[in-house]
Amino acid sequence: MLVLLVGSGFVCLTHSRGRHDQPSVTPKVLQQEPRRTLQAGRKVVFHLDWDQEERLTLAMENIKNLFKEITPQMCRVCVVANGKAVKLFHKDNVREHTADMEELHKMGVRFMACGNALAKNNIDQNDLLPLCDVVPTGILELINLQAQGYAYIKP
Numbered sequence: 001m002l003v004l005l006v007g008s009g010f011v012c013l014t015h016s017r018g019r020h021d022q023p024s025v026t027p028k029v030l031q032q033e034p035r036r037t038l039q040a041g042r043k044v045v046f047h048l049d050w051d052q053e054e055r056l057t058l059a060m061e062n063i064k065n066l067f068k069e070i071t072p073q074m075c076r077v078c079v080v081a082n083g084k085a086v087k088l089f090h091k092d093n094v095r096e097h098t099a100d101m102e103e104l105h106k107m108g109v110r111f112m113a114c115g116n117a118l119a120k121n122n123i124d125q126n127d128l129l130p131l132c133d134v135v136p137t138g139i140l141e142l143i144n145l146q147a148q149g150y151a152y153i154k155p
Contacts (some may be wrong), residue, residue, distance in 0.1 A: 043076040043150040047142055051084035053097075058155040060100050065111060072107040078145060082114035082138025086121055089113050089132045098129065105131040114138025 044066070046059040063077055087093055089111060094101065101111060111132045118125060118134065125134045135141040146152055 041076075043078075043148065044153055045078045045080055045145045045150040047154045048079065048081040048085035048088060049083040049095060049138075049155070051087045053088065053093075055085070055155050056088045056094075056097060056139065058081060059153075060097065060104060062155060063104055064100075067107065072109075076150075077104075077108065078110045078112060078150065080112045080114070080135070080138050080141050080145070082117045082142075084117070084121065086113045086117040086123060086128075089128045090123060090131055091127055094129055101129060102131060106135070112138070112141060114141070122140065 004089050046062065048055055048059060059079055062077075066075065066077070081089055103137070105111065111129070113125070113128055113132050115134050115136045117138060118128075125132075128134070142152070
């Protein structure tokens, strides 16, 4: 049996013998439970490394969808930006996303920017949204979070 995740549901493909003893594939849509269960204490880190607004948007949509399925208290969520992606957290660049980031931050989501990348891109940490933390090295932060059991997501 092969299971594919498609959108918000699962598609299950089963193999059987069809007419003339030829293999056939029958797709079945599996119904999701109204609320997924997740063991408390799960952790996830979203990694942004390109200055592409659509990646920030996708990460926030993923987080919002996660919080539709489980409560924010059940899962620790971090967003780490390094490389050119630190520009996404600059006050002047994040205007239309500020409200969403503030809402997610109030739910416990941590937004972190790489200090090395800020220096390389000539961005002062005071120019970031106040909700953003600065970590010395984004890549080391990602390594440490994964060592602590955080699932790694690259939108």
